Amino acid sequence: MMIDADTNYFTEVNTRLSGADEHVRKEVMKHVDYLAQKAGTSSAKILSGVPFRAAYQVLSDCRQNVESVFREKMRGPVAISPDSVEKMIELAEKSLEGWCSTEKSMAIVKIINDIKPEICVEIGVYGGRSLIPAAAALRANGKGAIYGIETWRPDVATEHATNETNDEWWKKIDFHSIKSDFYRFVAEHDLASQVRLIEAPASSVSGLFDTIDYLHIDGGHSIYNAAEDVIHYSKKVRKGGAIIMDDANWPSTGPAIAILDSFCDRVQSFNDDKGVIACIIYRKR
Structure with missing residues (x-):
């Protein structure tokens, strides 16, 4: 099932990446790149907030994997504004x-x-x-x-x-x-x-x-x-x-x-x- 992605979430990821170390950035981008490939778009567009659609499971897996990287590598709760x-x-x-x-x-x-x-x-x-x-x-x-x-x-x-x-x-x-x-x-x-x-x-x-x-x-x-x-x-x-x-x-x-x-x-x-x-x-x- 294809659904509209939550673009606000991915722009927040982009903001969080700006304060992350290189290793965290590389790990997160692996998952964003995979999502971009499946959605037929680019990682840059996803992180800049351009609307896109993707399979529900692919989106869900990407978010879980990204949050797992932030939790494990940055050793603390993710700041939510x-x-x-x-x-x-x-x-x-x-x-x-x-x-x-x-x-x-x-x-x-x-x-x-x-x-x-x-x-x-x-x-x-x-x-x-x-x-x-x-x-x-x-x-x-x-x-x-x-x-x-x-x-x-x-x-x-x-x-x-x-x-x-x-x-x-x-x-x-x-x-x-x-x-x-x-x-x-x-x-x-x-x-x-x-x-x-x-x-x-x-x-x-x-x-x-x-x-x-x-x-x-x-x-x-x-x-x-x-x-x-x-x-x-x-x-x-x-x-x-x-x-x-x-x-x-x-x-x-x-x-x-x-x-x-x-x-x-x-x-x-x-x-x-x-x-x-x-x-x-x-x-x-």
């Missing part, structure tokens, strides 16, 4: 399904930058629009991973009723396509080291975590599911850790929000188009 994180958010908004706004994405990045988490958990990945900003920020920090908990199954999404319109909508979603697009995005943009996927109902895997630094709750919105996720996971969040509660404007998430309000401080919120609070960021007391 703030501009790269913002670019990742822009690409996610264009490529992935979901409802995470740019404003919320930037707030997620700020949280990651401020608390420098090791263990992040997101319940309800869907298309990945809110997970990708967190993963990009973790990569920029040079540490930490985000565990995305998602089944991509309509029977789990509608296990407990919310309302007829919502439940019918979830039953018609092409989860396979959404899941494939997300996995492809993670691979193409070299976020595999930061992203861990757990394909299981959130209620069955909370025991995998002892301590959580950052928790994003956006799973089932029924009264039962929302409260269940808060009860099972928020108690794992360390003191001073961050909790994001999405879709706070749903009547069915009210009990879950009341629980969070009882032991966390609200630090930021986002309104829907009617001016009602739709997302709340908490700091655990």
Whole structure:
């Protein structure tokens, strides 16, 4: 399958090469030259940001090999600029399904930058629009991973009723396509080291975590599911850790929000188009 290459990545490689020693340059260029040959273009054009297409596997292998050279030869985490994180958010908004706004994405990045988490958990990945900003920020920090908990199954999404319109909508979603697009995005943009996927109902895997630094709750919105996720996971969040509660404007998430309000401080919120609070960021007391 031929896909458009991420030209921003290769211009970043070119910048990083300018500060690398000759041995690193030669090792990296071996992989770039091979990619150029397969793509029917030149290494100079690839590194200067000229658009090109190549087979998905060839692009993926090139990126993995290049990053391996930088990690092994330069002995340290690859520096990712703030501009790269913002670019990742822009690409996610264009490529992935979901409802995470740019404003919320930037707030997620700020949280990651401020608390420098090791263990992040997101319940309800869907298309990945809110997970990708967190993963990009973790990569920029040079540490930490985000565990995305998602089944991509309509029977789990509608296990407990919310309302007829919502439940019918979830039953018609092409989860396979959404899941494939997300996995492809993670691979193409070299976020595999930061992203861990757990394909299981959130209620069955909370025991995998002892301590959580950052928790994003956006799973089932029924009264039962929302409260269940808060009860099972928020108690794992360390003191001073961050909790994001999405879709706070749903009547069915009210009990879950009341629980969070009882032991966390609200630090930021986002309104829907009617001016009602739709997302709340908490700091655990």
